[in-house]
Amino acid sequence: MFVDSLETLRKRRSAKWRTYPDDVLPMGVAELDCSLAPAVTAALRAAVEAADTGYSAAQPELGAAVAGFAARRWGWEVDPAAVTAVTDVGVGVVELLRMLTRPADTVVISPPVYPPFFDWPPEAGVQLREVPLTAEYRLDLPALEAAFAAHPAVYILCNPHNPVGRVHTPDELAALVRLAKLYGVTIISDEIHSPLVLPGARFTPMLTVPGAAEVTVSLMSASKAFNLAGLKCAAIVTGGAAMAALVERFPPDIRWRTGHLGVVATVAAFTDGDAWLDDLLAELDARRGQLGEQLRTRLPKITWTPPEATYLAWLDCRALGEDNEPREMFLSRARVGLEPGTRFGARGAGFVRLNFGTSADILDEATARMASATDR
Ligand SMILES: Cc1ncc(COP(=O)(O)O)c(C=O)c1O
Structure with missing residues (x-):
């Protein structure tokens, strides 16, 4: 993975590089x-040079690209016609919730989890119920059963799970499907991090679990693995008529809201990006190892469970005794910008999330700065 110097990275105008002043390392x-996968750069360059920058008309290329990627990476057979382009995963989930719920309904999520999971149900006008992961960061199936028995409309699954990096097992997913069917709950499976499953773990697409297609809608995107978030394209995938009918009922204007360059880039990434992605995964595996080693030697009070997927590390800083807001301490004393654990749910107090999707040098600088802040 080629990473530019900090000086060049700071010229980026995206959220990561605009959140803090220049003396802060944004992690x-x-x-x-x-840098981008060459296939993505080439596709975007060709589109721009051809002034091919109008509205998106994602079909049929997007469906074919998603189906090809799913088959090659996981042996998952996707019907290209069952793939629908949508602006991003967030928009996809909110529109699905609008189709699946009525005002008094409840949606279940499992914190600690990606912060917008807390925002999407209220945006769609429904209540939220939290069923936290277990202490080992696994789905708490008995607690989920108790919650499902109250007949919530939807469970939003995060697989792989941001921020803990858990890849749920086939048995766990099968148990979830059984509960969903028993209590009439629909599962929205957010699989945006699935291309980022690291060596040692194996991803199970929810729609490959027997019986899941009747009760599951999945969302895929190239935006995390190929760094395309600003281009605005994700894909809803269904595996059966009932779930496909939900998408058919979407307001017609939705299809005009996907980024055309997002579709172009996603098609290139999912069609011709495998070799680049494999290199990326090897690099991220190395960064994960580097972070583990540097936590052990430089920041021994911080504990973590190395993630099975993603470039995100969920760091337990409670032993630092920083009034449960270590993010403020690392920002003010180390000038390292981290995500505060409390954004991922109340039990995230005392945790931070660190993004290690960067160079060995920048990660080294971040952990050195953090260590010197805790030494003081
Ligand atoms: C689990 C999860 N879902 C969705 C998103 C955001 O996706 P999008 O930008 O496509 O809405 C993220 C971004 O990090 C994420 O981690």
Whole structure:
């Protein structure tokens, strides 16, 4: 993975590089610091040079690209016609919730989890119920059963799970499907991090779990793995008529709201990006190892469970005794910008999330700065 110097990275105008002043190392927002996959750059360059910058008309290329990627990476057979372009994962989830719920309904999520999971249900006008992950960061199936028995409309699954990096097992997903069917709950499976499953773990697409297609809608995107978040394209995938009918009922204007360059880039990434992605995964594996080693030697009071997927590390800083807001301490004393654990739910107090999708040098600088702040 080629990562530019900090000086060059600071010229980026995206959220990661605009959140803090220049003396802060930004290790928060989930963007990658590497250059784009060559296939993506070539596709975007060709589109711009041809002034091919109008409205998106994603079909049929997007469906074919998603289906090809799913088949090659996980042996998952996706019907290209069952793939629908949408602005981003957030828009996709909110529109699905609008189709699946009525005002008094409840939606269940499992914190600690990606902060917008807390915002999407209220945006769609429904209540939220939290069923936290277990202490080992696994789905708490007995607690989920108790919650499902009250007949919530939807469970939003995060697989792989941001911020803890858990890749849920086939058995866990099968148990979830059984509960969803038993209690009439629809599962929205956010699989945006699935291309980022690291060596040692294996991803199970929810729609490959027997029986899941009747009760599951999945969302895929190239935006995390290929750093395309600003281009605005994600894909809703269904595996059966009932779930496909939900998408068919979407307001017609939705299709005009996907980024055309997002579709162009996503098609290139999912069609011709495998070799680049494999290199990226090897690099991220190395960064994960580097972070583990540097936490052990430089920041021994911080504990973590190395993630099975993603470039995000969920760091337990409670032993530092920083009034449960270590993010403020690392920002003010170390000038390192991290995501505060409390954004991922109340039990995130005392935690931070660190993005290691960067160069060995920048990660080294971040942990050195953090260590000197805790030494004081
Ligand atoms: C689990 C999860 N879902 C969705 C998103 C955001 O996706 P999008 O920008 O497509 O809405 C992120 C971004 O980090 C994420 O981690």
